[in-house]
Amino acid sequence: MGLTLVTGEPLRESQQDPKKEDEMPPISRGFRGRHRDDASSDRVPPGQYVTEDFPVLSAGPTPHTRLEQWDFSITGEVDNPHRWSWEEFRALPTEAVTVDIHCVTKWSKLDSVWEGVSVDTLLEGIETSGEYALPFCDGGYTTNLPLEDLTGGKAWVAFAYDGEPLEPEHGGPARLLVPHLYFWKSAKWVRGMRLAVTNEPGFWETNGYHIYGDPWKEQRYWGD
Amino acid sequence: MEGAAVLGRLNWLEAEVVEIRPETSQTKTIGFEVPGWPGHRAGQHVDVRLTAEDGYQAERTYSIASAVDDSRIELTVERLDDGEVSPYLTDELRPGDTIELRGPVGGYFVWDPHAQGTVFLVGGGSGVVPLMAMARQRAAEGSKIPTRLLYSARTWDDVIYRDELTRLAAGDAGLDLVYTLTRAQPPGWEGYGRRVDLELLAEVAPAPAVLAVAFVCGPTPFVEAVASGLVQLGHVPARVKTERFGPTGG
Numbered sequence: 001m002g003l004t005l006v007t008g009e010p011l012r013e014s015q016q017d018p019k020k021e022d023e024m025p026p027i028s029r030g031f032r033g034r035h036r037d038d039a040s041s042d043r044v045p046p047g048q049y050v051t052e053d054f055p056v057l058s059a060g061p062t063p064h065t066r067l068e069q070w071d072f073s074i075t076g077e078v079d080n081p082h083r084w085s086w087e088e089f090r091a092l093p094t095e096a097v098t099v100d101i102h103c104v105t106k107w108s109k110l111d112s113v114w115e116g117v118s119v120d121t122l123l124e125g126i127e128t129s130g131e132y133a134l135p136f137c138d139g140g141y142t143t144n145l146p147l148e149d150l151t152g153g154k155a156w157v158a159f160a161y162d163g164e165p166l167e168p169e170h171g172g173p174a175r176l177l178v179p180h181l182y183f184w185k186s187a188k189w190v191r192g193m194r195l196a197v198t199n200e201p202g203f204w205e206t207n208g209y210h211i212y213g214d215p216w217k218e219q220r221y222w223g224d
Numbered sequence: 225m226e227g228a229a230v231l232g233r234l235n236w237l238e239a240e241v242v243e244i245r246p247e248t249s250q251t252k253t254i255g256f257e258v259p260g261w262p263g264h265r266a267g268q269h270v271d272v273r274l275t276a277e278d279g280y281q282a283e284r285t286y287s288i289a290s291a292v293d294d295s296r297i298e299l300t301v302e303r304l305d306d307g308e309v310s311p312y313l314t315d316e317l318r319p320g321d322t323i324e325l326r327g328p329v330g331g332y333f334v335w336d337p338h339a340q341g342t343v344f345l346v347g348g349g350s351g352v353v354p355l356m357a358m359a360r361q362r363a364a365e366g367s368k369i370p371t372r373l374l375y376s377a378r379t380w381d382d383v384i385y386r387d388e389l390t391r392l393a394a395g396d397a398g399l400d401l402v403y404t405l406t407r408a409q410p411p412g413w414e415g416y417g418r419r420v421d422l423e424l425l426a427e428v429a430p431a432p433a434v435l436a437v438a439f440v441c442g443p444t445p446f447v448e449a450v451a452s453g454l455v456q457l458g459h460v461p462a463r464v465k466t467e468r469f470g471p472t473g474g
């Protein structure tokens with residue numbers, strides 16, 4: 001990821017921190033920690049810990065959208081905007097996926113089981129000059145991703161979790177699922193996406209969180 | 225959108241423990257001296273990183289409890305008996321110890337000194353921490369913004385910052401305190417004695433016409449109940465800002 005995307009200017013590295021990157025962090029006296037078992041450690045990105053729960057992160061109240069009023073649309077830099085009603089959306093081919101998810105608030109959940117429509121399926125036959133997708137949601141939430149992070153079997157619009165319809169607090173009726181990026185990119189209550197030529201920071205991205213959000217590079221905040 | 229909260233890179237800073245104060249049987253406030261601290265806004269949080277001798281590291285997020293004060297910040301940590309990080313912070317840390325932290329993080333759940341109308345703070349358990357930062361910041365600024373804090377705790381002894389809150393409210397007609405104690409109430413208790421429900425919210429929440437913004441923080445079920453209750457009572461969802469403390473009781 002080009003770090004120039006973050007601010008458009010070179011990193012002002014070590015502005016607050018005179019330490020060198022490779023210096024050993026100070027030992028926390030008496031801290032031993034609950035060590036990871038070896039089997040899962042290569043699946044847990046730096047700074048994350050594994051939880052069995054499914055915690056919730058949202059900036060506001062949970063919207064409750066009735067299915068009759070739900071639709072999903074693809075707009076912006078496209079020849080023709082596309083729109084699916086809930087029925088039309090659910091008539092599309094679906095995929096079941098088992099993936100690890102990583103939230104920027106530090107928890108990771110291994111082997112979570114989802115069902116959804118691949119974003120490849122939604123984009124089929126759509127011509128675009130856009131290189132970025134800006135998903136939009138009930139409640140006004142937005143996020144931003146390079147389109148190539150949504151295609152090639154890497155992302156879904158998920159409507160079921162663990163064999164059950166997706167609960168509103170976890171983003172139901174449908175949320176984006178982009179497991180290779182921090183989970184805030186997997187926008188809850190998603191209602192569509194605008195394709196754009198430029199990368200426009202979404203909600204958390206405007207509020208201090210990283211423009212791209214790769215958990216393996218620990219891209220949590222601006223400048224990471 | 226709120227103003228830019230984080231400028232440039234957030235580096236790990238060394239934070240020296242300078243003070244430890246018990247708040248309740250389960251919570252302690254830890255004061256740190258953080259050379260290079262860039263300052264913060266009330267409501268923001270930090271990431272804390274611990275490193276074991278063999279290099280193993282654990283990170284968690286904690287709200288800043290203190291108002292803005294140079295290079296000093298305070299965190300208030302609730303001990304989860306089987307947790308990895310919180311028992312270390314509450315039981316093991318001593319003045320003079322150093323840990324790493326970075327921040328401030330979050331540009332959304334923050335006190336706005338220019339809010340128009342009444343600000344409604346709703347905290348469940350340790351969810352009161354960032355709200356306390358707001359109440360302290362408000363007092364430090366001498367702000368007149370009408371502010372009501374609804375605080376849900378299990379018992380009177382579980383109320384964090386009890387004396388300071390009483391003091392702040394006593395000297396200030398613009399700050400209202402409403403408690404609800406969900407497990408047990410002391411004799412002669414005149415506050416609420418149940419979990420926050422729609423009826424309680426209807427009685428305590430400012431009317432939609434006067435509400436500037438509501439900040440709701442605590443375990444997920446608490447936040448869900450309060451935030452959706454406020455929406456049912458006619459509040460605009462965009463004025464209801466939430467922060468969930470993740471796995472904690474959630």
Ligand SMILES: Cc1cc2nc3c(=O)[nH]c(=O)nc-3n(C[C@H](O)[C@H](O)[C@H](O)COP(=O)(O)OP(=O)(O)OC[C@H]3O[C@@H](n4cnc5c(N)ncnc54)[C@H](O)[C@@H]3O)c2cc1C
Pocket residue numbers: 050051052105269284285286287288300301302303304305306307308309310311350353354467468469470471472
């Ligand atoms: C934005 C934000 C702000 C926060 N602010 C504060 C604050 O101001 N004060 C505060 O006290 N907390 C705060 N928190 C919560 C804090 O980040 C930690 O989640 C909390 O301290 C628990 O961490 P821990 O390491 O002690 O517990 P963890 O080890 O993370 O465990 C949490 C719970 O999960 C269970 N658990 C975890 N792993 C396992 C396992 N392998 N097996 C069984 N059970 C398990 C445990 O029962 C435990 O009760 C905040 C969180 C967020 C997201």
